[in-house]
Amino acid sequence: MENLIALLVGVPLLGAAVLLCGGRRLDRTGHWLGTLLAAVSFFIGLALFADMLGKSADDRAMHQRLFTWIPVEGFQADIAFQLDQLSMTFVLLISGVGTLIHVYSIGYMEHDERRRRFFGYLNLFVAAMLLLVLADNYLLLYFGWEGVGLASYLLIGFWQHKPSAATAAKKAFLVNRVGDMGLSIAIMIMFTTFGTFAFGPVLASTGEASQGTLTAIGLMLLLAACGKSAQVPLQSWLGDAMEGPTPVSALIHAATMVTAGVYLIVRSADIFNAAPDAQLVVTVVGAVTLLFGAIVGCAKDDIKKALAGSTMSQIGYMILAAGLGPIGYVFAIMHLVTHGFFKAGLFLGAGSVMHGMNDEVDMRKYGGLRKYMPVTFVTFGLGYLAIIGFPGLSGFFSKDKIIEAAFAKGGTEGWILGSVTLLGAAITAYYMTRVMLMTFFGEKRWQNDENGEPPHPHESPRSMTIPMILLAVGSVAAGAYFEFAGFVEWLEPVTGYAHGHPPISAAAVTAATVAVMVIGVGLAYLQYGRRPVPVVAPRGSLLTRAARRDLLQDDFNHAVFVTGGTHVTRSLVYVDHTLVDGVVNGTAAAVGGLSGRLRKLQNGYARTYAVSMFGGTAVLIAATLLMRAV
């Protein structure tokens, strides 16, 4: 069975190669080929999963070594894969949700003449992400990591004729580069400290390294995770990434890309366990992002950007849980999987709504759509109930566990983190209810498109609704399934697990979670359900206006990095012009001035030259005589 692991990556990679190199002759069949290959990858994953379940818990990790990538004395980089329970979870999520998004894209991209290329990129994305989670060393992981960055760049900027999409793609790529820098530095520190970067040896020998080194590695890994997972301070690319086609957003937010950061931290659990300072920073980053994303999500009128804020916030939950240590790793991954289901469902639902509304994204111009799009309404609604943590649905189980683990951190930290997660849950309920009410309820606020055509909302074709239905089923059932099928026991051999003991009882935490959810929903209902929604957004409070501008993240980046960078380069140019050029030009001017003075000696009179000749001769003779005398 081990030999099948490489195929998981190889099949979609082959698809990408065929679709991108195959040319126009594949235009009519390319999307089917891409979808088929993604599905093949998923079924290989299922086969491996079945095989894995048949083994005992400690014996489940599989390895496959293909060849040596960089054979240098003392620096051995292998193309080798490792499939353990953690990787398996990711493989099923990536290939499963990825395949559904492929199916959805068949309908969604039907009228796009570059559809074949789109499917090639999708396959590349899935392949890179699978490589990332299957690598058995950090260098190969880095390869997949960069592949994900490349694929996201290509897909976000897929509609490159729009300047905004091209800019968004560049922005995503550049911000990600900052994080990639962190990962490469972390790998370099690992290599100098441990002499290797394979997972097994590095994670097993964390005891040999000093606390400072481990903290440095941890913080650099966190920086990497911040870039890919859109955490503060590298979060600014996520909102703009909505410029890509909606299936891309679903893929980035649910199955690939943003989950990579969480994977990296959980995979490096042993390093973080040994570096409590780095762990603390991880929880702080998670907590800040979780509130940041939630607040941004409340203010956005663009349905996709509201969902993007929500993703940021939910990933914040996962990062926070991953920072809690062994009490949180399992729940970070559990929330990641459930989030993968409902967020993909929500994005596909949003895409379906846009599909029926002339690609309008402003929720203030929706309203009353539930009668026109019943399937979208029901699937989106189930995803909505899942994300706000409605009891019994998947978000409830995973988020509740994270809140419980946050309280179980203990001490003041525990109370602070717990309260933040609870507050986040309330805001989540608020903004998701807002999205729901503005889109599907209330009166129609539809606007004609630029050609004067009124929108004709209609249910999307079956290729789009079937993936949405399957994802909705996952959103409903995944949490309960994980809860009762023993997800904790499944992951425990890889990530370790310690049962947290919150200072208040688990039942009380659950009750509080449900209570804040009800409060959030209620507030949103009072504001957007009871009262009509204005088509033009009101000016809003200072916070609202800031949140509409993504809490000034771009302004901050512009002020600090763009303006700051400009000033730095300007001052360097100034130093270059004054100091460096000054020395050079000064030397030239001094020589020039001196020669100008000396030139005056050349007056053209023969007698002057004769005097100097006589004088020189006299001096020479005098010197000779003097030397004789001495």
Added chain:
Amino acid sequence: MNPVNYLYLAALLFTIGAAGVLIRRNAIVVFMCVELMLNACNLAFVTFSRMHGNLDGQIIAFFTMVVAAAEVVVGLAIIVSVFRARHSASVDDASLMKL
């Protein structure tokens, strides 16, 4: 007669010649002063030849005469052509090699 006296005479002639080169403006006079200096040298060479009792100095005096004859030919030709071009035989007028 003491041959050193000839050396004194040679030094005197050389000094007169050098002073003439430095002081006089007329190219012909300057030229004649140069000849005076050359002949002062010749005198000194011949004197040294006599004092040392060999012929080296006399041979060099012949060389000097040949060089001086060639120099007179070239020098006078230059002076004449400068005079024709500029209607002046003053060396100060020919101070064109300056900026």
